[in-house]
Each structure stands twice: as C-alpha cells, then as structure tokens.
Amino acid sequence: MKLPPFALHVPRTLDEALALRAALGSDAKVLAGGQSLLPMMRYRMLRPYALIDITRVESLARLDTAPAVRMGAAVTHADVERCERAGALFDLLRAHAAEIAFLPVRSRGTVVGSLVHADPAGDWPLLLTALDATVELASLRGRRAVALRDFIRGAMDSDVQVDEIALAATLPERASGLVRWGRCKLMHRAGEFASASALALQGADGQWACWLGAIDPGPLALPATAARLPAAGGLLPPRRDIAASALDEILAARPHVDPLAASRHAQAMARAAEQAWQGVAA
CATH class of the missing domain: 3.30.43.10 (Uridine Diphospho-n-acetylenolpyruvylglucosamine Reductase, domain 2)
Structure with missing residues (x-):
C-alpha cells in the first residue's frame, strides 16, 4: 500500500x-x-x-558516551551496535541493539523514536527504563527533561506535547558502574518483536534490578525477585525459585496477563538472572 x-x-x-x-x-x-x-x-x-x-540536524545525530551516555534523536540502533566504548554498560547496549529486527531496520530505526512510539513490545523502552533514562524535549516554549518511567504513559502513549520534539535519551552517570547484566528475549521468529523479554542488572552497589518487557502496558519492575538475588558471593537461587517469584509478582501487578504468557515472562526472567550471574550475555 x-x-x-x-x-x-x-x-x-x-x-x-x-x-x-x-x-x-x-x-x-x-x-x-x-x-x-x-x-x-x-x-x-x-x-x-x-x-x-530531523535526520539532517547534526546535533541530533550525536552519540555521547562520557561522562554520561546521551543518544540524540537521530541516533540509530546500528549506531549503538557499532559503539566501540569498552565496559559492561556498552556491552549491554551493543547486545541489546544487535538483536533488534534486521540490519536494514537497525540502520534506519532510532532509539528515541522507539521511546516516543512506546510500543510495549519495543526493545528500548525496557532497557532504558531499567537504566533510569531521562528523555529531553524541546519546543519554542523551552526545554524539559522527563524520567522515562513517567514519559511512557501507557501502550503507544508518550508524553510529547504537540509542539515538542524529543531531542535525546540520557542515562545517569551511575549506569556506567554496571557490574553484571543478563537479558533474555523470546521471539516466535528471528527479527520479530519479543513475546517475552527480561533484564537482570547488578549495579556497582551490588544491588540487583529485575525488569520485564513486552508486557502491556509497559515495562514492569520485579523488586521482590531482585531481592532474592545475592549481592555478592553466595549462591544464585534455583531457576524454578526465581521463576516462581517472578510469576507471583507478574500476576499481582498485571492480573490481566494471560497465565501462560505470565509463565513465559517468568521463565525469561529466570534465564536472564542466570546469565547475569554466570557472566554470559544472551
């Protein structure tokens, strides 16, 4: 058409x-x-x-990596995938970008555009919400910054006013202290949107964060599941225990989710936690 x-x-x-x-x-x-x-x-x-x-506006095509990561509105998934900066955070960003659709799509699609579109199955809303990103917006009235957790108001609904342009997504400097990460993206076929997606992140303070994506109406934090993961030393709980904890949180927070889909999300969370603990990137 x-x-x-x-x-x-x-x-x-x-x-x-x-x-x-x-x-x-x-x-x-x-x-x-x-x-x-x-x-x-x-x-x-x-x-x-x-x-x-807006792709000809030079300032919007910049990907800054220090002191904090800032991705301009014209930065593509492929730009992130090609970033050469070393460190756990950048390994995670590259791995996340590399699993989005196919190269022609990654070469055109933009990180900030994905946030504005706010598709619950999108890849960047999950990761950047988990990393506590901020979205910068501008209009002739001035500029403002909105935490991504507030910027995405629901499925396909983001806080962009009619006269505004989303300029960039910025990560806090503390995100660079990421110690471990694990991710699991389940798809029916390669290149499709996720049917379930999960992240397990351990910060420099040893604390864990567990998040789910591809779940309506937007990314879901699982603090009780994160609290079960050991800060340092110790043993990771068995996969079934992590999955059970995740399932309980999913059904409590999103009772509308089909139980089979909730189980799939819970298994993805358990796999992400195992990968993070073992230091294996999905």
Whole structure:
C-alpha cells in the first residue's frame, strides 16, 4: 500500500525544526527513522499532512558516551551496535541493539523514536527504563527533561506535547558502574518483536534490578525477585525459585496477563538472572 500524500520538511538546524513543529502543530509528525511511523501511514492509521525530517540536524545525530551516555534523536540502533566504548554498560547496549529486527531496520530505526512510539513490545523502552533514562524535549516554549518511567504513559502513549520534539535519551552517570547484566528475549521468529523479554542488572552497589518487557502496558519492575538475588558471593537461587517469584509478582501487578504468557515472562526472567550471574550475555 502506498503512502498518502504529505508535505516533507527537512530542517538543517534545531531552531528551524522547532519553528516548523510550532507552526504545523498537530498536522505534522516528526520523522527520524520512520520504521513505525511510515507503516502506520501506509495502513492509514495515521494521516499527517506534513512530516518534519530531523535526520539532517547534526546535533541530533550525536552519540555521547562520557561522562554520561546521551543518544540524540537521530541516533540509530546500528549506531549503538557499532559503539566501540569498552565496559559492561556498552556491552549491554551493543547486545541489546544487535538483536533488534534486521540490519536494514537497525540502520534506519532510532532509539528515541522507539521511546516516543512506546510500543510495549519495543526493545528500548525496557532497557532504558531499567537504566533510569531521562528523555529531553524541546519546543519554542523551552526545554524539559522527563524520567522515562513517567514519559511512557501507557501502550503507544508518550508524553510529547504537540509542539515538542524529543531531542535525546540520557542515562545517569551511575549506569556506567554496571557490574553484571543478563537479558533474555523470546521471539516466535528471528527479527520479530519479543513475546517475552527480561533484564537482570547488578549495579556497582551490588544491588540487583529485575525488569520485564513486552508486557502491556509497559515495562514492569520485579523488586521482590531482585531481592532474592545475592549481592555478592553466595549462591544464585534455583531457576524454578526465581521463576516462581517472578510469576507471583507478574500476576499481582498485571492480573490481566494471560497465565501462560505470565509463565513465559517468568521463565525469561529466570534465564536472564542466570546469565547475569554466570557472566554470559544472551
């Protein structure tokens, strides 16, 4: 199916992009990678009269790695996958990016675009929520920063005002102290969205965080399961115990989730925890 007619605007500076956003308002959509926006337009789920292509704005294509990681709105999944910075955090970011769809998609799709789209099955909402990321937004009215946990308000619903552009996603400096990580992404076929996705992260303070993705309406923290993982030394609980703990938390927090799907998420969480403890990247 062909795209409907639209006007294309290609600003070269951020000021020009913000002026267009203010002038066009709800008649326009911001185009970065277009991997979600354009298919929705083809199927007439969205009918914007104009697109504002921000990929020529040089400042939005920057991927900064120090002192904190900051991914501009035009940074693609492939840009993250190719990042050469050493460290556990960057190993995790590379592994996460590398398992998104296929290379042509990773070469166009953007990290920030995935956050704005807020698909519960998306990869970046899970990881960047777990890492306590912040989203930077701007309009002619000024700039603001919103914690990703608040920015994603629900399935396909993010806190971007009609005159705003999401500029970047930034990780706190403490994220660079990541010690261990494990991840598990279950898919029906390679390259598809996850049917279940889990992360187990251990920070520099020895504390664990356990998170689930691909679960409606958005990423879910499992603090009780995280509390069962040993901070240092000791033994990792058996997989069945981790899965049982995760299942209890899932059913308590999201009672609408099908029990079989909840079990699949719980098993993914147990696998992620085992991989993190063993130092094996999924």
